[in-house]
Amino acid sequence: MIKLACFGAGRIGQIHALNAAAHADVELAYLVDPMTGADRDLLAARTCAEIAGSDEVFADDSVDGIIIASSTGSHAGLLQRAAETGKAVFCEKPISLDFALTADIVQKVRESGIPCLMGFQRRYDKSFRQLKERISSGVSGRLEQVVMFSRDPAPPPRSYVETSGGMFRDSSIHDADMARHLLDEPIASVYAVGSCLISGEIGAAGDVDTIMITLTTRSGRMAQITACRRGPMGYDQRLEALCAREVLTVGNQPQSTLSVSDPLGCRAAPPENYFLERFAQAYGDEMDAFVALLRDGTQPFAGIEDGLEAQRLVEAAAQSARTGEAIAFGPGWAPDQGD
Amino acid sequence: MIKLACFGAGRIGQIHALNAAAHADVELAYLVDPMTGADRDLLAARTCAEIAGSDEVFADDSVDGIIIASSTGSHAGLLQRAAETGKAVFCEKPISLDFALTADIVQKVRESGIPCLMGFQRRYDKSFRQLKERISSGVSGRLEQVVMFSRDPAPPPRSYVETSGGMFRDSSIHDADMARHLLDEPIASVYAVGSCLISGEIGAAGDVDTIMITLTTRSGRMAQITACRRGPMGYDQRLEALCAREVLTVGNQPQSTLSVSDPLGCRAAPPENYFLERFAQAYGDEMDAFVALLRDGTQPFAGIEDGLEAQRLVEAAAQSARTGEAIAFGPGWAPDQGD
Amino acid sequence: MIKLACFGAGRIGQIHALNAAAHADVELAYLVDPMTGADRDLLAARTCAEIAGSDEVFADDSVDGIIIASSTGSHAGLLQRAAETGKAVFCEKPISLDFALTADIVQKVRESGIPCLMGFQRRYDKSFRQLKERISSGVSGRLEQVVMFSRDPAPPPRSYVETSGGMFRDSSIHDADMARHLLDEPIASVYAVGSCLISGEIGAAGDVDTIMITLTTRSGRMAQITACRRGPMGYDQRLEALCAREVLTVGNQPQSTLSVSDPLGCRAAPPENYFLERFAQAYGDEMDAFVALLRDGTQPFAGIEDGLEAQRLVEAAAQSARTGEAIAFGPGWAPDQGD
Amino acid sequence: MIKLACFGAGRIGQIHALNAAAHADVELAYLVDPMTGADRDLLAARTCAEIAGSDEVFADDSVDGIIIASSTGSHAGLLQRAAETGKAVFCEKPISLDFALTADIVQKVRESGIPCLMGFQRRYDKSFRQLKERISSGVSGRLEQVVMFSRDPAPPPRSYVETSGGMFRDSSIHDADMARHLLDEPIASVYAVGSCLISGEIGAAGDVDTIMITLTTRSGRMAQITACRRGPMGYDQRLEALCAREVLTVGNQPQSTLSVSDPLGCRAAPPENYFLERFAQAYGDEMDAFVALLRDGTQPFAGIEDGLEAQRLVEAAAQSARTGEAIAFGPGWAPDQGD
Structure with missing residues (x-):
């Protein structure tokens, strides 16, 4: 089983968390979202994921990869910690609204060699x-x-x-x-x-x-x-x-x-x-591709x-x-x- | 030039008369319609046809064919006179609402050997x-x-x-x-x-x-x-x-x-x-087929x-x-x- | 939780068993199919259902309803046992190829008062x-x-x-x-x-x-x-x-x-x-309707x-x-x- | 009757000449094309137009308007002569490939006050x-x-x-x-x-x-x-x-x-x-608009x-x-x- 953590329990986080949890080869171990509330708890219950904080996820060596579906401002930091801890990343766009930071983070991810799928679901x-x-x-x-x-x-x-x-x-x-x-x-x-x-x-x-x-x-x-x-x-x-x-x-x-x-x-x-309905099939196949990347090393359509x-x-x-x-x-x- | 007469100056008669008159190989010699009025006169003017009576048409040996676009009740009689005088016929449906009469007229047309195109324009x-x-x-x-x-x-x-x-x-x-x-x-x-x-x-x-x-x-x-x-x-x-x-x-x-x-x-x-607009191209080609029948003996799609x-x-x-x-x-x- | 059993592990049985198992309010307790083999075992594994025989299902008073997706010849008998044991039924068409038997079974189901959804998924x-x-x-x-x-x-x-x-x-x-x-x-x-x-x-x-x-x-x-x-x-x-x-x-x-x-x-x-792809959404909603029938008494579109x-x-x-x-x-x- | 002359007997000239000749209010008096040949003669015959030279057209005071459907290089000169002789113009695009010349000719047409329809048939x-x-x-x-x-x-x-x-x-x-x-x-x-x-x-x-x-x-x-x-x-x-x-x-x-x-x-x-078939209706309505411009002073869609x-x-x-x-x-x- 591939062990994943999902950052973000908003509308796109819900899609990815549910797709991950439904995958036969995945255990969604953690759900991370600073926003407490019924939505987050319900999603955790439906995916059997534990509600956790970031430190807990990155400290858990058994976590193979993370899904970054949290607010835009958090993407760069999560990518950097994933690169440092050697976890694969499924990252929603954009990497950062600051282009210089984006370029810097991509350089770090590149050097770390972690597998990465960029969330261009189309x-x-x-x-x-x-x-x-x-x-x-x-x-x-x-x-x-x-x-x-x-x-x-x-x-x-x-x-x-x-x-x-x-x-x-x-x-x-x-x-x-x-x-x-x-x-x-x-x-x-x-x-x-x-x-x-x-x-x-x-x-x-x-x-x-x-x-x-x-x-x-x-x-x-x-x-x-x-x-x-x-x-x-x-x-x-x-x-x-x-x-x-x-x-x-x-x-x-x-x-x-x-x-x-x-x-x-x-x-x-x-x-x-809207995009959640229009691209429902795409989001499902995208998660399959992330699993294939971790399991078999199959390169995703977008890195x-x-x-x-x-x-x-x-x-x-x-x-x-x-x-x-x-x-x-x-x-x-x-x-x-x-x- | 092929010389034609058109019976009927109503909406379907107008279509056929105008198509006939516009044909390079046709002279529309006569227009026959018992309904006097501006429509008939305008159509005659636009097609350069002479307003005439039935007898005049059937007595004119130079008329090659007739177009039957008059009221349904007149079709059988016109077909019979065409058969008797050896004129080709372009006949709008139906031949007659009386089936026995229809069968009888068809028998007469058949025996006369006159060329006949039935107006199934589709x-x-x-x-x-x-x-x-x-x-x-x-x-x-x-x-x-x-x-x-x-x-x-x-x-x-x-x-x-x-x-x-x-x-x-x-x-x-x-x-x-x-x-x-x-x-x-x-x-x-x-x-x-x-x-x-x-x-x-x-x-x-x-x-x-x-x-x-x-x-x-x-x-x-x-x-x-x-x-x-x-x-x-x-x-x-x-x-x-x-x-x-x-x-x-x-x-x-x-x-x-x-x-x-x-x-x-x-x-x-x-x-x-409605049918006049929907089948405008078909009515034009149908008249071409009638001319080809008279000029070259090409069999029409419907007899x-x-x-x-x-x-x-x-x-x-x-x-x-x-x-x-x-x-x-x-x-x-x-x-x-x-x- | 509503407790269901599914009869039949063929292509339509798979659809219904998976839809039932995925429903938040359903426990798919049993899977019944006389055909032993990898397909049946895999389906049981994916749905967490126990492979069982008919007698076991009908003897278990905690089973609320059955899904009849087995071969046509077995439908009438299963309906009759469901009527006798008071279990709700989701029945694929037809009831029986023998019309007299069909009429007889329907009479028995009617008298028993068991809730019934007929599988006209369209x-x-x-x-x-x-x-x-x-x-x-x-x-x-x-x-x-x-x-x-x-x-x-x-x-x-x-x-x-x-x-x-x-x-x-x-x-x-x-x-x-x-x-x-x-x-x-x-x-x-x-x-x-x-x-x-x-x-x-x-x-x-x-x-x-x-x-x-x-x-x-x-x-x-x-x-x-x-x-x-x-x-x-x-x-x-x-x-x-x-x-x-x-x-x-x-x-x-x-x-x-x-x-x-x-x-x-x-x-x-x-x-x-084919129908499995074309009506995927319909099969899902149909199972929801069966659950709503058992849970809330909401009448299904077809009985x-x-x-x-x-x-x-x-x-x-x-x-x-x-x-x-x-x-x-x-x-x-x-x-x-x-x- | 409005008296027109058509310059050009090529594919677009044919369209305009035939549309003009078929118009109830138009007499197509002249057809001008330096290219002798069967196409020109046939078009003249079908439109009952006289084959003539440019001088003849511009010298004929009874000509109300001209249709410029000749080769691009001739447009500017014909426009200028129409402006000088006070004839309305139906002009195919472009006025001239030389932009300075175009601007100059448009100025002359503007000053002359002749009615002008520009052939943007779409x-x-x-x-x-x-x-x-x-x-x-x-x-x-x-x-x-x-x-x-x-x-x-x-x-x-x-x-x-x-x-x-x-x-x-x-x-x-x-x-x-x-x-x-x-x-x-x-x-x-x-x-x-x-x-x-x-x-x-x-x-x-x-x-x-x-x-x-x-x-x-x-x-x-x-x-x-x-x-x-x-x-x-x-x-x-x-x-x-x-x-x-x-x-x-x-x-x-x-x-x-x-x-x-x-x-x-x-x-x-x-x-x-291609454009002749696709825009057949548009070319017809465009000629109607040119006639309406001459007859009633109705402004065309493009000048x-x-x-x-x-x-x-x-x-x-x-x-x-x-x-x-x-x-x-x-x-x-x-x-x-x-x-």
Whole structure:
């Protein structure tokens, strides 16, 4: 049995803790969350995990790995302690909102050699995965252009926005990761625009709510990301990949297969509510991949370097949107200091 | 130039007259309609046709063919005079609401040897045509089951119902023809049910407004027809063909490619309003086929025998619905006298 | 905790046993299956159930209910013992292939007063359920016509066919139940045709593989069922409900949301493989409903009477197909003896 | 009757000449094309137009307007002569590949006061038109983002590329016009990238074949254009408009409503072949609009200023792609000289 501890008992922590506990090869030994309350206790009861503190987890040599699903500010410290104590890590994005710290932590994780899975769950979604595999198989021909749509059902509250690091870092990192995953080639330029069109509160917090990003690769292939904090049809995550011989599309997943036709037309069911429902299958497969990493050494679809690189991309996008200038992006690029 | 005359200046007459007049090889010489009025005069002006009476048309030896798009009651007489004077005929369905008269007229047309195209325009619709051709090509494998949906936007007025011959004869004849066209094998049994569910006026006129029909062929292949005088989404004409290797579907044709997504789902545009819009392409190709019949002797997709046979089928369906009994249908079957 | 026993460790038994064991309010105490082997042992291990014999289960007064997911021939006997020992039952269809025995057992269950859920899982599928609820809400207007498509991915082996009771009893019972569920009114007539078109083996076993059924209700509303043992696109289960104000459609559930466009068109993903995948959510909700029945007395969507009535309908359909005659169907109708 | 002359008897000239000749209020008096041949003669015969030279047309005071559908290089000269002789103009894009000349000619047309319709036919396509009208009606809420897909079925030959002005000027001008039409607000920034990914011949001609463009408006609203000289599914022209309350989508128009389902999925028919088929309805309505402009003074959806402005936008896009820099775009912006 693989022994795990889960940090965080919020909505994403619940998903991971339940998936871990349900896995035949896993014992979820500890649940760590400073927020006392019924939610945490219920989750502990359902997963048969012991409620514990961080020190207890890192002191327990029998713990093979940790799941970092706690608040963003805690990620870097937990990664560092995992590196120091030699525990594998399943880490939710981002590593840190401070890019210099992120780069530093990734260096430490790299040196420690601990196995690490970065929580870009979309790579495990069966539709995105089939798309990636189809392109990799060569049947589609060369991938030339990627267009992504990324919209949340509704803008987050101002309190969330203020600690989120901003829409580029908080939200577009998933799209940036998918662009990297699919293009599979160094990025050469980044251009972005951002506006505050839908929420005065978000503007007051100094953030944007509506974004467009353009990326190019060294060989001239391209990606566009269209993102908004508000999706009129709900959670709206789609992708189109233009390849030499085919166009591949990942659509939204309707809540049911019921459609209703009347004089106004034929109406399909709206998409799954939000990421927990939309990516339920992906979160399950992601946990399986973490177990396979620990048990068999199978490399996951996304590792700590992917976390760093996706973050570097959204840093560049944020800087481009702020300055109005396209950014020549290379392996050495880092955001302006004090940004 | 092929010289034609058109009987009827109503909505279907207008379609055919305009298509004929626009054809490079056709001169539409005469327009015949007892209803005087602006519509008739405008149509004559737009088609450069002379307004004439029947006698004038049949006496003019230079007229190659006639288009019968006048009221149902006039069809049989016009067919007979065309047979007597050796003029080709493009005949709208039905030949006559009186089956015995229909059989008699078809016999006369047959003996006269005049070329005849029966106005089952769906056979010329590009979607139905592609479906038929795909099955004929063998790529789909053997056709096993056909399911048809046939709904009008709204029930007709009582006055129409009273002279229509009833829903089976008036409406289901198109579906019966399509079933024959696709199955391409003698029909062995006919079963139908009919109810008056949506319009008290239709019931008061002694007719039904909601129908289901089941047909089988000698080899055991099958068709179902589902029909209603009212389609909540408008004009609703769809067909599904189960073949050994594929399922083929003809859907409705949306009015535009605009779709609207909101929290209730993604809504595609409603279907084309009614048969004139939905089958505009088919009516055009049908006229081309009539010209090709006269000019080159190319056989049309539907001839006078198809008109008779489709009518025999809906007579059987009407009788089945009335008696509640399935009908053993063979080449010799004829409706009970006095029906 | 509710204490259950599961009879049957085959594919459907596995689904129900796992769902039961995963339920927070259930202890799956026993697993009963005469087939020894790795599958049974693994299932017992995963569900923490004890492998036991029937006598042990019925002798244990602490067992609240049983799940009958064993072979068809055993259902009647288990139901009878459950009735005698006062245990609630979750029973897979059919009750028995012998209609007289079915009627007798249902009478015994009725008299015993034991709670019973009949395993018509489609009633719990979220799409079919939303359709039913939308109609019940009145928003769609009166339901007038139901059309169902029901196709398996591939014909079953001859050995299965020979003990299945025939396609009507084995397969169409689900569609018959859904027709009853939606129309919610006594059935007045049943007509069916069946052919052997796709599998010589099925014909050699005396069965059909291709079916069409027409039902009417007392008030003249209608349903058509189109079924085939082979679906070219895989497992193909769709339904269209014509209501006065809307057309409601339940489509297939694609395996993913990836679509591929090339010069031949835009291709959506094929449907979920088979009933276990397609109805995974429904099986889960069905087990929840069984628990709610035992815990709170909440009536399930389908009870033992629904099992009897759906079977009566398919008996009528089978008889109609055999005789070629439509059947006047009433509450007293029973199949001809010796059928 | 309105008297028109058509310059150009190529594929787009044929469309316009036939539409003009079929209009009840139009006499197509002249057809002008230096290319002698059967095509020109046949078109003249079908439209009853006289084959003439330019001088003859401009000398004929009874000619109300001209249709400019001749080669690009001739547009500016014809516009100038129309301005001088007071004839209305229906002008295909572009005005000229030389931006300074374009600006000069537009100034002359403006001063002359001749009525002018610019041939951006998409504005007349019923789907794009419904989208525009729905946004204008206010029902969708504020338009925030536009994403356009624009792909030709196959790359043009090198000879075409060499005289086309390049992909931005030749192809993206339609998308730039649609972005302006929908956003309906001054453009504030333009950024573009272009690569040669699919055709070595296009690269050898110094052009690109794959493009992405980002536009912003003064208030921060945005548009992205994704374009390629090759569309794997054929002619691929789609648009998505994110509004505050709805997402509006214009999809491709399938060639038929036939779909084919097999084990690989459900395949809808591919899009209409190319712009002549896809925009047949739009070209017809555009000619109606030109007639309405002459007859009633009704302003068309696009005038000569729209031609100039769309061209200015694609000049900016081309310059951005060449320099790698985003362009601050204002009313005074003009391309660098010698570009």
